Amino acid sequence: MSSPNLNTRTRILDATWKLLESGDLQVRMSDIAKAAGVSRQAVYLHFPTRAELLVATTHHIDAAHDVDGLLAASRASKSGRDRLNLFIEAWGNYIPSIYGVGRALMAMQDHDEEARKAWAGRMQAVRHGCEAAVRALENDKDLRPDLSSEEATDLLWMLLSVRNWEHLTRQSGWSQQAYVENMKDLAGKALLVSTE
Amino acid sequence: MSSPNLNTRTRILDATWKLLESGDLQVRMSDIAKAAGVSRQAVYLHFPTRAELLVATTHHIDAAHDVDGLLAASRASKSGRDRLNLFIEAWGNYIPSIYGVGRALMAMQDHDEEARKAWAGRMQAVRHGCEAAVRALENDKDLRPDLSSEEATDLLWMLLSVRNWEHLTRQSGWSQQAYVENMKDLAGKALLVSTE
DNA sequence: CTGTCAAGTTTACACCGTGTCAAGTGACAC
């Protein structure tokens, strides 16, 4: 971004990404420095705090995955039902990519305001996606009539939380595919009108 | 339990309970000591580590609430559907009581094996409750036929996770009652045969 | 060739929270 060597910066980000993705819990600043082949202080030269490093890593990962492209199919869909299913597929399949850093960020929410805000902001973006899908269902009259659009959005948002992905795939051992299929099914049952 | 004054022990447990329940995050050993009107070292005299103190606090809370009594109605129910609803009510209404300490325990899962195991054990007990409800549905032929009993249990377990309660009531601002009602509804839609 | 500047390294240290240790105090039992 600013003054120091850009190559070093991305090496730090890649190292952070890789370490967190590999499931190592307890990733310390010194671990990251070692993995990046750089001194611990060099990390602080680029990222003033651990929280900012993690946040920067989420952006780094986003950039590597073309997030907008992943959501394009959902946005382009004709029916609300399609939009819902494609959104679940897109987001559900993106979760594994950000889970590592997300977990680290979530772990520090309680004692680091910046981490809390950053993660909350990202989750708010997911909520907007849920909201859009719900609105599309509403337009098609496919949303359960006994549900306000806010309730429906909250419900979908909860179902698609990273914690639920973690729960099913890590605790219960579900495959990624099983997770996505069941979430589509569950979201359908939760949100769609039953008649038809 | 052992040698030191029992009264002090329960004062520490009560203080821990109260502090965690009050939503204060970052509850340190010194905070607890202060709240209990005791020196920090006295806390260590009764509980060797923070993790053990928190675990003891969960048991303390359980003891104060007659957990078995809360589940009696569910266990006594005649139909599987009743059992499911009563279980959701019982557990769902118990969550607020253990949320404080649960949150603290969950926060240290990554770096404390003992905390991880203790919390996992408690959640496993919840899973057993889910399993029993699913089996009751199965006996009544009320379980969706395209779901194995394990899948159904995992799904219900996920729905009833403390994280989902936290998500809906804290992030989305739902009332306790709205949470319970929607969970009953959602679990029904997720697990029950649609015909009828 | 030399001076300077920027990026990184090395070493040291402050701070915080957990957990340990050892000596001291005060009440109560016998």
Next chain:
DNA sequence: GTGTCACTTGACACGGTGTAAACTTGACAG
């Protein structure tokens, strides 16, 4: 009065984050 038990006081080690300052190295300008 002498133990002994529950607790206090004060000191300290450890691990992880973040800060500070002095030193090295390489590139580039004049």
